[in-house]
Amino acid sequence: MVDLSSAVRRGHPIAFGIFTVFALIVAIIASAVVADFNSNGQPSSKLVRDSTRFMVFAGWWGFLFSLVYIGLFLSGIGGFLSSIASHAVFIFLTWVFWLAGSAALSTKVGSADCSADDNGIPDCSALRAICAFGWIGWIELTCMLGVICYLAYKAFSGGRGMNDGFA
Template sequence: MVDLSSHIRRGHPITFLTFTIISFIVAVIASTLVTDYNSKNNAPSMGVENAVRFLVFAGWWGFLFSIIYVGLFLTGKGGVITSIAGHGIWIFVTWVFWMAGAAALTDRIGGGQDCGNSFLVYCNSTSALMAFAWIGWIILTFMLAVVAFIGGGAFRGGKSVKEGLA
């Protein structure tokens, strides 16, 4: 089997830091929207408000744990947490969170909006939140596919998925 460890050591921090930035953007936009909804009591609907609140959770979850994973990966610590299986479990759970949040918001606002003719308060911010949520989900899909590929190669090669990613 081809040794991919040098590519993983280079690509892991880049991919995780990209996702960290996207997570931060989602968390900040969603947190700002929730703050405005709470202070002005002007959420377009309970469904939109709930979807945005869930994206606050998903955004901060992704931001916090991405930083932890990058730190543990770069220092070579973490054991089972930074193993192939640990990465796979965390990425899958996060992938589900982001898909649920992005899909719920997309459903509640009816997909892409023409903000000139929209019922949405803060239409541009809500549309940006939806776009960044889907971008984060796409990055997570890529990460999940890479971890599945590496895990499958490790399993076929007689190694354990408890071993480190690189």
């Protein structure tokens, strides 16, 4: 059986660090757009308004929890909080949030012509950036979820449980 512990020790902080950057970008851009909506009037589309606000939540959720998981992993604190099961629940929940937010925002903004002044979508370019970084983050979460599923399978087949740590 192949020992993956050294790859996990190197890859975990890198993968979560990259996702933390994407989550911070989404959170900052979406927060700025929502602040602009609040000060300059709401967009005519409730879908744009609500999905942008949801991406604020999803971005800050991903950013804060990724920092927590990086800290737990690097400090070596064991237990349930740093277990494979905990990672799987967090990544799956975040995966659902990012999928829902990115898909909802993409339905209205994805095909919009941001160069036209009368497209009816305020902050169109910023909203497209949120969509782009949202989908990039979702793709990374999909890869991370695949790795977690593989590690869980290896843990079960090797006699370990889901409450065991990664490395």
